[in-house]
Amino acid sequence: MRIGAHVDPAEPLAEADARGADLVQFFLTDPQAWTDPKDRADAEALRSSEVDVYIHAPYRINVASSNNRIRIPSRKLLFSHAQGAAKVGAKGLIVHGGHVEKADGLAAGFDNWRKTFAYAAEQGGFATPVLIENTAGGDNACARRFDSLARLWDAVGDYEVGFCLDTCHAHAGGEALLDIVDRVKAITGRIDLIHANNSRDGFDSGRDRHDNLTAGEIDPELIVAVIRAAGAPALVETPGGTEGQGADITYLRERLA
């Protein structure tokens, strides 16, 4: 089972080494900015490394939005980050499911997701597999509740779309972790990556605050069970830097051994 962490983008391979991580995830740009990625000096080292690389798309991206001035640049930014991710040999580009501004706009939100993949397909497709991640908050989210996730997959399922399951987001978003892998796979048919995080907040709180695995509100054994059932690589997006994340990785390795 391959286990890793979300790390600072400056020296991801050194960060992996410091944590004993098999995989790393990082941002190619400031996650709050509307910026296309620049070429990285360590691209060849990342491509040839035994450490698997995942890229997280900027938080600003919301391709579901009914607002043109958010949706159109989001589409373009997702496309350019997929190109940047390919240059470092990334196995996946993780992007949040996004949301619509009004509850009655969800159908349009799912259709906007479909158009995002159609737009990419016109240009030869995304350069890196896109993994849509479930989110914790909001009433009009496309991938918080799994009834919405099912409608999202009805819209995009004809394209090659991956899924990233975040355990903190599921718990805080109101989807119980028990049997969650079966429930996801019944919708998406796949889980490509697990974001293994505990939650500082209660079930269905709608809050997105990650915690270390043996802290937080979720029984950590449930997180281990999710990874085991999914049989997918997992990475922690937890606090505490090298020490905190290193302890989380060790915890998972011991439990999954």
Ligand SMILES: [Zn+2]
């Ligand atoms: Zn996550």
